[in-house]
Amino acid sequence: MGFLDSTSVTVDAILTKRGRELLAKGEGEFKITRFSLSDDEVDYGLYDTTHPNGSNFYGAVIENISLLEAFPSGKVQYFLINGEGNVTGVINMDTSARTYNGGQIDVFTPSTQNVTDDAYIYTLGSSTLGTLTGLGAGGTGEGDSSEGSEVVVRGSSCRFQAAKNLEKDYTSIITIMGVTSRATATINITAKKWTVAN
Amino acid sequence: MFQIFEDENDVIRGQISTISSGMWSEGKGNLSDTTGGGMHSSSAQSSSTGDYFVEVYNKAVSDTSAERQFSVTYGHKHGSGSVGTVGATGERVTAAVYGQFNNLINPQETTHFSFKGQTKNSDDIYAITVNRSRMREKIDPGNWELHISGGTEQRRTLKLIDDSSTNTSPSAKEVGTEYNIVSGSISSGVASINTAADSETTYGSYGYFYPDIGVLILNPRALSGSYGQNATTTASNTANNNHITIFNSITGSGYFAARREEKVSSNHYFVRIKNKDFNYSQNPTWSSGSDGQILVDAFKGNPKTYVTTVALYGNLSDEVLAIAKLSKPILKDKTREALIKVKLDF
Numbered sequence: 001m002g003f004l005d006s007t008s009v010t011v012d013a014i015l016t017k018r019g020r021e022l023l024a025k026g027e028g029e030f031k032i033t034r035f036s037l038s039d040d041e042v043d044y045g046l047y048d049t050t051h052p053n054g055s056n057f058y059g060a061v062i063e064n065i066s067l068l069e070a071f072p073s074g075k076v077q078y079f080l081i082n083g084e085g086n087v088t089g090v091i092n093m094d095t096s097a098r099t100y101n102g103g104q105i106d107v108f109t110p111s112t113q114n115v116t117d118d119a120y121i122y123t124l125g126s127s128t129l130g131t132l133t134g135l136g137a138g139g140t141g142e143g144d145s146s147e148g149s150e151v152v153v154r155g156s157s158c159r160f161q162a163a164k165n166l167e168k169d170y171t172s173i174i175t176i177m178g179v180t181s182r183a184t185a186t187i188n189i190t191a192k193k194w195t196v197a198n
Numbered sequence: 199m200f201q202i203f204e205d206e207n208d209v210i211r212g213q214i215s216t217i218s219s220g221m222w223s224e225g226k227g228n229l230s231d232t233t234g235g236g237m238h239s240s241s242a243q244s245s246s247t248g249d250y251f252v253e254v255y256n257k258a259v260s261d262t263s264a265e266r267q268f269s270v271t272y273g274h275k276h277g278s279g280s281v282g283t284v285g286a287t288g289e290r291v292t293a294a295v296y297g298q299f300n301n302l303i304n305p306q307e308t309t310h311f312s313f314k315g316q317t318k319n320s321d322d323i324y325a326i327t328v329n330r331s332r333m334r335e336k337i338d339p340g341n342w343e344l345h346i347s348g349g350t351e352q353r354r355t356l357k358l359i360d361d362s363s364t365n366t367s368p369s370a371k372e373v374g375t376e377y378n379i380v381s382g383s384i385s386s387g388v389a390s391i392n393t394a395a396d397s398e399t400t401y402g403s404y405g406y407f408y409p410d411i412g413v414l415i416l417n418p419r420a421l422s423g424s425y426g427q428n429a430t431t432t433a434s435n436t437a438n439n440n441h442i443t444i445f446n447s448i449t450g451s452g453y454f455a456a457r458r459e460e461k462v463s464s465n466h467y468f469v470r471i472k473n474k475d476f477n478y479s480q481n482p483t484w485s486s487g488s489d490g491q492i493l494v495d496a497f498k499g500n501p502k503t504y505v506t507t508v509a510l511y512g513n514l515s516d517e518v519l520a521i522a523k524l525s526k527p528i529l530k531d532k533t534r535e536a537l538i539k540v541k542l543d544f
Contacts, residue, residue: 019519038507074518083478087490
């Protein structure tokens with residue numbers, strides 16, 4: 001008779017750049033209350049249902065991967081979610097690249113196929129390009145970030161206003177993620193250098 | 199999707215634990231030639247601030263990975279051993295150093311250092327200051343040993359440690375706890391003191407140790423008197439370079455073992471993953487980005503995922519505040535629950 005494996009998984013977390021900023025600010029802004037899970041780095045194409053050793057080994061290739069350490073950027077790409085049936089949510093919206101002149105405003109209003117999302121999380125890669133404001137139900141207003149950092153807001157829609165007085169063209173992405181579905185879409189954006197014509 | 203922690207059951211905040219480690223660069227416990235890279239000085243430092251102190255590196259400074267470890271200096275109440283006197287030109291370096299450490303360590307209106315075992319004031323001191331990034335929060339009392347090699351006549355090696363193993367009520371100074379420096383060794387794993395500080399009545403004790411500021415104050419009389427390994431010279435208006443002499447005595451022995459100590463505050467978060475949760479994924483190899491259909495046929499009707507990452511959030515925004523990665527992916531499906539304990543140190 002063998003011993004049962006009674007070990008639980010213990011992992012060390014690192015603070016992200018934003019976590020360090022809030023911790024330094026004090027004022028009780030750093031308080032962890034929620035978590036989410038991700039399967040970044042996993043390629044499900046490696047799940048092998050023809051493995052000669054049987055079903056216990058279908059996922060052997062995936063389970064034996066040594067994962068990379070966590071990144072301080074805190075970037076998480078793919079989330080694990082709850083679901084039903086054989087589908088997950090998909091964001092419906094035009095994701096073609098966009099270019100903005102200084103001060104120009106654009107509003108994003110996504111929708112989700114297969115799953116109902118009441119709100120979306122919008123992330124602008126760099127605040128240098130402009131401001132992001134969460135609108136509608138659950139809207140969090142204008143995002144707050146240090147110069148050049150990521151801006152994150154929430155709302156049923158979102159307004160982007162390109163920065164004025166840029167000394168050159170800047171390019172980044174806006175990521176849109178359904179709060180429930182965790183479906184994501186990314187849009188490449190360029191904020192143009194400020195000119196008199198602007 | 200977000201899962202909310204139940205504060206009472208899932209979160210333990212402010213767990214304090216004491217972490218100790220080798221004090222020198224790369225976590226080395228001894229700065230000896232064989233294990234710690236040795237002790238090296240820098241000609242660049244020597245030409246700029248070299249009149250005041252000698253900075254000791256773990257490698258030759260030509261090596262780009264060399265880092266500062268500690269510094270040694272000499273101070274004299276009246277400036278002897280350095281150029282300059284009152285009313286004359288000269289930096290009076292040793293007077294400046296003595297005043298600096300007296301001001302830092304001793305109570306107000308104290309004019310001199312005096313060492314245990316003798317009431318006589320000491321006009322001079324040696325000081326060893328450990329680099330802040332090496333000691334971090336403090337030097338671990340009872341866990342350092344410094345060897346000072348003997349002089350030309352008495353080629354003995356003096357082994358110095360602190361008396362924290364027997365000193366149950368150390369003095370409290372503005373800069374923190376004060377222990378005495380005594381001759382002895384910790385090489386057996388237990389501190390072995392040759393003579394207690396109070397019993398060093400001829401020249402006084404070997405000095406004081408201040409773990410919280412990483413400073414060792416050494417008594418020149420005890421060093422030269424007992425062991426003759428460090429002939430301190432105190433000529434007036436003359437650069438005797440006693441700090442270089444003590445540096446040579448320390449590097450001559452090539453042995454400085456020490457640990458550092460820091461208190462780490464940790465929060466523990468218990469991530470409880472129920473059987474019905476987190477069985478679907480937005481990973482592009484799991485489901486189609488165009489219509490959301492599951493791509494792996496074996497997952498249809500029995501979805502499986504692999505957990506690799508735990509992202510932690512506050513309740514004010516959707517930005518990740520802390521992140522943890524597992525060493526290997528954990529399989530998750532409707533028949534499995536998982537418990538992941540996430541530890542976050544501050």
